Structures are given as structure tokens and as C-alpha cells.
Amino acid sequence: MENDAKVIPIQAAPYNLSRQAGEAENMLDHIVDDFPDNPQSMAYFYDLFRRVYCHGDEVKHEGMLVGTTCIQAPEELIYAFGATPMRLCNGSYHYDQKGADFMPAKSCSLVKATLGMLNSETVIPKIGKPDLIVNPTTCDQKKKASVMIEGMGHSVYELEFPNVKESEASRVYWQRSVRQFAARLRELTGKKLTRKNLQAAMAKTSRAQAAFRKLHNFRRKSPSLILGKDAFLVTNAYFFDDIERWTDAVEKLNAELELRDEAGFKAVQSKAPRVLFTGSPPIFPNLKLPLLIEEAGGVVVTDETCSANRMLYDMTAVDEWLVNDMVDSLADKYLKPCTCPIFTRNDDRRRRLLDLVRDFNADGVVYQAFAGCQVYEMEYRSVADEFNKAGIPMLYIETDYSTDDKGQLSTRIEAFLESLKNRKKHRA
Amino acid sequence: MKASSPRLQALRDAVNHVHFNRFRFWFQLAAFVLFVYGGYLAIDLGSRLPFFACGYNQEGRAGVCYLLPLQHQLSLPWARLFSYAGIAVLTGFLIFALWFIFLNKGWCGFICPLGTIQDWLTSLRRRLGIRYSTYSHGQFAQLTKVKYLLLALMILIPLGIGGGLFSHSMSPPFCLICPARMILPMFTGDFSQFTIDFSSSAAMVMTALGISITALFLVGSFVKKRFFCFFCPMSALHYLISKPALLKLKKDGSKCTRCGDCYNVCDMEIKEIADDIKNTNIMTDDCTMCLKCVASCPETGALKATFAGIPIFESTEAGFIKRMGKGVQHGK
Numbered sequence A: 001m002e003n004d005a006k007v008i009p010i011q012a013a014p015y016n017l018s019r020q021a022g023e024a025e026n027m028l029d030h031i032v033d034d035f036p037d038n039p040q041s042m043a044y045f046y047d048l049f050r051r052v053y054c055h056g057d058e059v060k061h062e063g064m065l066v067g068t069t070c071i072q073a074p075e076e077l078i079y080a081f082g083a084t085p086m087r088l089c090n091g092s093y094h095y096d097q098k099g100a101d102f103m104p105a106k107s108c109s110l111v112k113a114t115l116g117m118l119n120s121e122t123v124i125p126k127i128g129k130p131d132l133i134v135n136p137t138t139c140d141q142k143k144k145a146s147v148m149i150e151g152m153g154h155s156v157y158e159l160e161f162p163n164v165k166e167s168e169a170s171r172v173y174w175q176r177s178v179r180q181f182a183a184r185l186r187e188l189t190g191k192k193l194t195r196k197n198l199q200a201a202m203a204k205t206s207r208a209q210a211a212f213r214k215l216h217n218f219r220r221k222s223p224s225l226i227l228g229k230d231a232f233l234v235t236n237a238y239f240f241d242d243i244e245r246w247t248d249a250v251e252k253l254n255a256e257l258e259l260r261d262e263a264g265f266k267a268v269q270s271k272a273p274r275v276l277f278t279g280s281p282p283i284f285p286n287l288k289l290p291l292l293i294e295e296a297g298g299v300v301v302t303d304e305t306c307s308a309n310r311m312l313y314d315m316t317a318v319d320e321w322l323v324n325d326m327v328d329s330l331a332d333k334y335l336k337p338c339t340c341p342i343f344t345r346n347d348d349r350r351r352r353l354l355d356l357v358r359d360f361n362a363d364g365v366v367y368q369a370f371a372g373c374q375v376y377e378m379e380y381r382s383v384a385d386e387f388n389k390a391g392i393p394m395l396y397i398e399t400d401y402s403t404d405d406k407g408q409l410s411t412r413i414e415a416f417l418e419s420l421k422n423r424k425k426h427r428a
Numbered sequence B: 001m002k003a004s005s006p007r008l009q010a011l012r013d014a015v016n017h018v019h020f021n022r023f024r025f026w027f028q029l030a031a032f033v034l035f036v037y038g039g040y041l042a043i044d045l046g047s048r049l050p051f052f053a054c055g056y057n058q059e060g061r062a063g064v065c066y067l068l069p070l071q072h073q074l075s076l077p078w079a080r081l082f083s084y085a086g087i088a089v090l091t092g093f094l095i096f097a098l099w100f101i102f103l104n105k106g107w108c109g110f111i112c113p114l115g116t117i118q119d120w121l122t123s124l125r126r127r128l129g130i131r132y133s134t135y136s137h138g139q140f141a142q143l144t145k146v147k148y149l150l151l152a153l154m155i156l157i158p159l160g161i162g163g164g165l166f167s168h169s170m171s172p173p174f175c176l177i178c179p180a181r182m183i184l185p186m187f188t189g190d191f192s193q194f195t196i197d198f199s200s201s202a203a204m205v206m207t208a209l210g211i212s213i214t215a216l217f218l219v220g221s222f223v224k225k226r227f228f229c230f231f232c233p234m235s236a237l238h239y240l241i242s243k244p245a246l247l248k249l250k251k252d253g254s255k256c257t258r259c260g261d262c263y264n265v266c267d268m269e270i271k272e273i274a275d276d277i278k279n280t281n282i283m284t285d286d287c288t289m290c291l292k293c294v295a296s297c298p299e300t301g302a303l304k305a306t307f308a309g310i311p312i313f314e315s316t317e318a319g320f321i322k323r324m325g326k327g328v329q330h331g332k
């Protein structure tokens, strides 16, 4: 590729003309324009994604920036130390390809995309260089990513996370691990963890969670008041948005849904098959699958993924509001209810899925596994068996961040939704 | 969630959203006053009570802990015990069981004065900002058996006394080592139990043991929530007859996420409350039915207390958010 004489200096194209921006823009246009009755208060989120992902606007933060690669990093602690957590899990195909240099070809898009993003000069979302990246030791690919991220010049903290969650030993181990994390944050920020700042941090998170739960509960309504693509966008914004602004926006959305409910509004037809989404997390701009489902006339009514429900659902109970007890309670909240597939057993995940199907009146389940995300691939069988027993149809889709399989996927999804509709008719 | 009248639903909501810890504090205080000072108002609820309303609190007591008459009865000479006096033992037990069946272990969580004192020591520690301690899982598995051992001794030793195998100065054996014997009379200004009885070597050993156990009780309950209840033979006795009780702690495993919030707040470190999703009757032998777990469960309908089959206090998402939000703001 030596082209000695005539080197044409490559002009850095403006961000909004880049492939990445195009990818985001395209997805966002579909989300916004393909559907007639988007809630008005969704404008906040559409606008946010447009600014951050399509225009490359900077994402501001307070204090130090602590990147997290998984929901197991206790954000309340990070807030308590006056720092801002930012979830780094990335959904862009562009970065997925860039990250392919680091990982074997058949590895998970999410991990590759995250590596690709961290290794690039201009990081989108434009958050600036994290002062610390917390990488919980969960699946193998994330574990191995630690050293690679370090190699890119980031400072990485490996938050030791157990593989078994039922035993008391793992609980104690994890509590200790979380306390050590607090010590590391103290070193990083030079601040102290006090009852007051931890309480304030926990209050922030619980307010956000209460707003999320309210939204979640509205989605039980049949026919739906809001589409799943919007709900995913809302929770995706939680990755990087200012937590208080985010909560305000969700509360506004909830207020609008309340009005919709009173007015008897229907976001979809009454016959629209209701889908529970589970498996590898949809992260913007890779909302490919939820979007395909809803473009085909289905509606995602709830999910069991760590970019949405699992990230915000479980709440902390504290017995004594003293720093120690609060930290241990936080640790419990991150470990005990977690249905992540990296654990040895998945009884809780299966129970949770059945519970969601029941509570949300779902007609069927779509299971997304990123090609190369072994843990989700391996759990497929047991989850399928469980649903089989319960007589609930499930569609298993192995895919990645590329859009090449869109056509083929949409055929499969349409067929699946059609079968759900027929079942519904038969039962009625 | 059933279609009940809106008024009933409103009442249910009000109960389910209650600031539970505060409610329980006042309830326990009222019960404490009743059972420790009620005697001054000539209240007498008999001597078959299923909790530690200590009989040694001669003046203030409004009723007597069943373990006292039980040990006395069992130490009757065998000739009497195994004939007509046996009937009295049985009727005594029956009355005790009737009392118990009403509230199940709720007597422990809400009424027992010795339980309440432990909770006060706990809140004293909390106010001082000192962390509580816990047992390891292995310790828990061993220690939880102690109460049955004490119960067995509490029955066998009096029988031995009645049969002439042990000296009468050891009677009633459990009362001699029970911390309530020294602590509760103190609340009515009676410190006379704080003595070592030198009349015989057995009495001396027992009363000295009693004083050390009381000291241990005070220190233990300060560092460990409900330290004594863990070893309490009354609690063991309760569990043996808890099947027909009216007040029940129920769990709906299908609604439980095993988040562990209930386990986290449980004074008795009962892991099953979170992990067991099969049993619907979730009260274990260590449980004091304090219902703190119900108050801190975020899943609507996962845990509930029922009375004669009717739900009286149920975990709800809204109640949880309200209570924990209060904690976040005022946090004591």
C-alpha cells in the first residue's frame, strides 16, 4: 500500500457524515418515522440520541468519570463518591468491526464493539476519557477484555464477581468485593464514603428505579400504551444520560401514559401479538430485533435483558442506614436477584421469564443470542424446555450487529408473529 | 388484587403502605407496658402465656410466662405427676397452646418483653452508629440447634428433680439461668434477683450461671440482633406446635425474584425466607414473625401475613418504595 509520492492527506470527515453517525441516524429515523403515534414526551429521548449519536455532541458529567462494562458495578457507590458512572457497553456495528482486531472472529458483538469504541480516537458517545473503567469479572469475554482495555491506556478495575450466586460463601465474597471497590473509589476520588453521600446517591437511583417501575407497569396494559422500541430507547439513555434529567423525562412520559390510559388510547391493534424479549441486550443503535418485531405488527411488552429491565428493576432494601449495612445491602441487590447467564444455574432466570410472561400477558417470547455470546447460547436449551413445558412459543434468533441478516430475520419474525396470532384466534 | 369493595381495598392499601418499623416500635412499647406494669392495674392474664412475661416480676406482671409453671409442674414427685397432677399439666399445656395458636410466633415479634428489650438494645447500638455482627453460615447451622437442647433440658431436669435425681435447689432450672428473671423485675425497681444463692452448691452454680448469662444477654443483644431469641427454648416449643396457628407467614414463590431483600433485613438471619420458593408456609423455627421481611419485599404479593386465611399485611411494590424512600431521606 506504499504510495510514496502522492499522498493525499485524509481530511477528517465531520462526524455527522461518518458511517457511525449514519448507522445511528438510520436506526433513529426508523424508530421515529415508521410509527404514527409516538408519545410526545419521547421527543426528549429522540432528541438526546440525535444529539449524542448523530451529531456527536459531548456528554457532560460531574466529577470523575467511571466507565462500567456491566450492570453489576454498583452505580450508587460511584455517585456517592461524587463521580459519574457511564455504561460503556456499545451497540454500534462500526465499533464491532473495529473491535474485531482484539477478539477471535467468533466472539460477541457487544464485547467487540465496546473494545472498538474504547480503542478509537473519537469515542461516541463522546464522554471523554474515563478516569477508571470498572470491569466486573462476569463472562469469559469480558474478563479477557480487561487486559486489552488496559493495553489501550485505560486504567481498569476488575470487580471480582462470583460465578455461583446461591451459596452464602459467594454472597460474603461479593460483599467484600464491593467494599474493596468502594476503597478503590475512595483512592481515586480522594473523597470519603459517608452515610449522607451514600444515602443521597441511593435516593437518586431509587427515584430512577421507581420511575422505571411505573413505566414497566404501564406496559402490562393490553392493548399497549407504548411500544417496546421506545421503552428500549428510554433505558438505553440511562447508560449515559444525567440520572436526574433522565428520571424527570421518564416521569413525564409516565404522566403522558397515564393520560393515554384514561383516554383509552391504543398504541397497537388489540390483536397485536405481545412479545417478551430476552437474551443478549439490545443496545442502541442495535435495536434491530425489537424494531423488526414491531414493524411486523408485534409489540414488545417487556424484556429480560441487562440493557433494560434487569438493569433497573431490582431495588435495595436496607435495615440499618449505616454505611456498612448500606454497602452490604447494595451488594446483595446486585448479586441475589441477578438473572445473568454467567452463573452456574439459571433457575431464577427461568422463573423470572415465566413470571413476566404471566404478568404481562405475553403471547410469545423472542430470544436473542449474539453469535459468540456463549452463555446465552448455552442457556437456550433449558429456557426453551421451560417454555415448551408451559406451552409458550419461543423464537430463538442468533444474530450480531450487522444488518446483513435483516431480510431473513424479518421473514422469520413475521412467520412467528403470524403463528402467535393464529394461536390467539384459536384460543379466543 | 381481587374485586373487593373499594373501601376494603383502600384499607388494605393503607395497611400495606404503613411505615412498618415505626408501627412495630409503638406496638411493642404498648405491649411491654401492658405486660410489665399491667399488674399494677390488677390485670392478670393467667400463667400460661406463650412468651417471656416473667413471673419473677411479682408486682408489675400482667400474666406469667408458661415456662415457670411448666417446670414447677414437671418437678412434682412422679407419683403425683403420673396420676392426677398429670391432668393439670395437660390442661395447662392446652391453655398455653390456645394462647399461642392465636398469634403464632407473632408473640415473639410483637409482644414478648424480652424480645422487645433486645430490639431496644439494637436501636441503641444503631444510634451509636455501631454495626451489628452476624453468624457465619456454619455457625448458624450449629447454633440453631441449641434451643432444642435447652428445651429438652428444661423438661428433663424438672422430671429428674421430681424423681429425686436432682436437688430441688435447681428448680426451676431454666428460670435460674433465664435473663428475663433478672432483667424484667428491674423495670419495676426490683433488683433482688441479682444475687447468688449460696444455700447449696447447685443453687450457687445455677444462680452464678444466671448472672453470667444475663451479662452475656446484654452484651450479646447489643452486638447481635435478637441474640437471645436464637437460643430461646420457648421459641423451640412454639415451633413444635405451630401447625394449627392462625397467624401465618406465607410466601408465593412464583412472585419472588430471590432478591434477598427480606433475608437482608431479617434479624434472625433466615436465609430460607429469600431462597425457598417451594414452601408456602415460610415460617422457620428461628423466625420471630416480626414481619420485617414482608415490609421490605418489593414484589407485590410475594410475602404476606395471614390471619385465619385472610391476608392482613402484604408486600407491595408501592409500600416498599414508600418505606425505603423514607429510610433514604431520614435514615436513622
Ligand code: SF4
Residues within 6 Å of the ligand: A069, A070, A071, A072, A089, A138, A139, A142, A281, A306, A340, A341, A342
Ligand atoms: S449479560 Fe451479564 S455479564 Fe453481560 S453485560 Fe449483561 S449483566 Fe453483564
Ligand code: SF4
Residues within 6 Å of the ligand: B051, B052, B053, B054, B055, B056, B065, B066, B067, B068, B174, B175, B176, B178, B179, B180, B181
Ligand atoms: S425466668 Fe424466664 S422462663 Fe422463668 S418465668 Fe421468667 S421469663 Fe419465664
Ligand code: SF4
Residues within 6 Å of the ligand: B050, B051, B052, B107, B108, B109, B112, B113, B114, B115, B116, B228, B229, B230, B232, B233, B234, B235, B288
Ligand atoms: S424467642 Fe425471643 S421473643 Fe420469643 S419468647 Fe423467646 S425471648 Fe421472647
Ligand code: SF4
Residues within 6 Å of the ligand: B255, B256, B257, B258, B259, B260, B261, B262, B263, B273, B274, B275, B296, B297, B298, B299, B302, B303, B315
Ligand atoms: S424480598 Fe420478596 S422478592 Fe425478594 S427474596 Fe424476599 S420474598 Fe423474594
Ligand code: SF4
Residues within 6 Å of the ligand: B249, B262, B265, B266, B267, B268, B269, B270, B273, B286, B287, B288, B289, B290, B291, B292, B293, B294
Ligand atoms: S423471617 Fe421475616 S418474620 Fe421471620 S424473623 Fe425474619 S424478618 Fe422476621
